[in-house]
Amino acid sequence: MAQPAVVYEECVAQESSWDADEALTAVYTAHYTSLVRLGALLLRDTGSAEEIVQDAFVAMHSRWHRLRDPHKALSYLRTAVVNRCRSRQRHLVVVDKHTPRSLPDEPSAEQAVLRTAETDRVIDAMRTLPEKQRTVMVLRYYADLSEAEIADTMGISRGSVKSHAARASKSLRQVLEQSR
Numbered sequence: 001m002a003q004p005a006v007v008y009e010e011c012v013a014q015e016s017s018w019d020a021d022e023a024l025t026a027v028y029t030a031h032y033t034s035l036v037r038l039g040a041l042l043l044r045d046t047g048s049a050e051e052i053v054q055d056a057f058v059a060m061h062s063r064w065h066r067l068r069d070p071h072k073a074l075s076y077l078r079t080a081v082v083n084r085c086r087s088r089q090r091h092l093v094v095v096d097k098h099t100p101r102s103l104p105d106e107p108s109a110e111q112a113v114l115r116t117a118e119t120d121r122v123i124d125a126m127r128t129l130p131e132k133q134r135t136v137m138v139l140r141y142y143a144d145l146s147e148a149e150i151a152d153t154m155g156i157s158r159g160s161v162k163s164h165a166a167r168a169s170k171s172l173r174q175v176l177e178q179s180r
Contacts, residue, residue, distance in 0.1 A: 020064035027073050028057060034143070035081050041138045042085040044127075052088060056080035078143070079153045082135065089131065125175040133168035136161055 032053065039049030056077050060067070067073065126134055132154070139150045151158045 020061050024061050038143050039081050039085050052084040125172050129168050133164045136164040137168045
């Protein structure tokens, strides 16, 4: 059985054979997991991230005929996931303002087993960052995107990406040094 990424690349190479079902099946097989992880890192909620990624795939399928360059399907999906995560975060802020305080969320048993103490410290430090700085750091170090890809995904300039990354690095360094 062929690897998902190989099937996706073959599908991209044979542009004439691209239809929404075949192309999205290849993209889904090759990139669904990484898109869910991206969303989970931005939202800190795997279930919501899965919903957002699936919604992005459904939206792309219905708009496939409008996609000018099928080779940019992954970029389109990544941008859609980041934007939908931002919308979800804004929605949660409004809900949180109008909801009575309850017990704090605790990580699931699987998450507790998988995390190490150092990972917890870094994630806690990331939570202190402003949204754009956190998004830049996740896209750069988790999704391994270039500055240009981050700028394109977030709809900001490369200079802004560099600025957000530098500020985030400085803040993280300070927070992590203080927590030792």
